[in-house]
Amino acid sequence: MTSVLDVKNLSRAFGGLQAVRDVSFEVQEGEILGIIGPNGSGKSTLFNCILGQLVPDEGEVRVDGQVVTGLRPSELNRRGVSRTFQLLQVFPQLSVRENLILAGQEHRGSRLRRLFGPRDAGLTPDANRMIDFFRLGHLAEEKAGGLSYGQQKLLDAAMAFMAGPRLVLLDEPAGGVNLTMLASLKERLQAINAETRATFVVIEHNMEFVMSLCTRILVLAEGRLIAAGTPGEIRSNPDVIEAYLGH
């Protein structure tokens, strides 16, 4: 198996606070990897270092074997790394379909075609397929800002897949989503993972959601990787229980 994401000895400090210490892990193609940990354990810093929003102090990030450490988010996006956002980040005044087309269009065509080419960049069929896949059909023409929170989360996830990514990083996809929508979100994410063989890395607080979605889980505490394993192994790992519950 090829490793899609390879993180080696990553460290990042903010002043005197060592947010991430010497973290290394690999993610294989098609895997759904969960990263969990108590508040302040360094999950978001780790995510931001992988996504190019923070430059790590030490260590290296490789995507498909290529070093991408310190590349800008837009460059990573062009190389097939997509993300969803913890807080909603859609374009509120554009329709659902336009949001999706926008998310895919920068990957299409030359600079000249991007300026003068057809308006939908030939992406309408892809956008419609994504709309059907995430069951947003009845909302395709609605402005994204008018959707419910859960529907916007689905749209955010759908946008991440418009560019045909190799690797998708999901930042708290379940946050603030109601139970019915949560089941549907999980089911759709598993389906698209099976269909596209895209690799997922998920940060999430909702244990139930992570345990049922992910195939493997890493646990961070105080910036260090303290455990890794299947959901079953993690549940019974004494270090993890201690990190979450304290002494």
Next chain:
Amino acid sequence: MAEILQLVIAGLATGAIYALAAIGFTLLWQTSQTINFAQGEFVMLPAFFALVAMNWFGWPFWLSCLVAILVSVLLLGMVFKVIVVDPMLKQGVLPLVISTIALGLLLREGAKDFYSAEAQPFPYIFPDRQVSVLGVQLSLSQIGVLLIALAVIAALQLFLSRTRTGRQMQATAQNPTVARILGVPVERMILYTFIINAALAAMASLLISPIYLAKFSNGEHLGLAAFVAAIVGGFNQVRGAIAGGLLVGVIDNLAAAYVSTGYRQSVPLILLVLFILFRPQGLLGRREERAV
């Protein structure tokens, strides 16, 4: 009745010009949080560029208009962004606002010192003739101004809603962070809005100067009218700026005829106060919440 209709059409013509300036106002605000208090001077100045081309260089009127638009795009669009907005915006919105007020003063006094303090006649783009439509006397020039302004606005709307670049500009205005991550060239989109603002201001200048004459102090009233039109329309919507501009133009004209020309200048201000009191989100605007 015929008189009211005449006044309304004349008001719509001036209102459409206010709308051009007001649209520029909202575009700059949306994409780069720039409130340009020199906007009135941006509308005053291009007429002087055209006058310089005509009177100093002896170029024909059409060429002078074209040159005025190009010079405006260069100076009031690109140079304004690079020299004033980019460095000042880093210091916050307030320093930028103060800088644009200073720039407005500089442009006003500059036009006075370098060209003339006298109001200059400016050629009509359309013949200044009256035509009678169903018993109503209408000015051909005003109808022409209204049609050109509306055509420019329609073209801009089509550009923003129907082209890829237009959608990227909307994305930049609505969520620059994500737009940047998705690969939208955010900086270039912001530059485009400055260029569009300058071109709109130049159009407004060439359309309004035959009516008001080209005078260094024109910017005061034009800037205020455009600012009020943008606020009345909702400030965060191009459609709102159009509605606001037309409304200010018509009310302005009716008040001048039926109340007093002396109070004409105060009409936009009264409208502004009423809107802030009773409908702060504007005609078509949305209520905005800000996280602090």
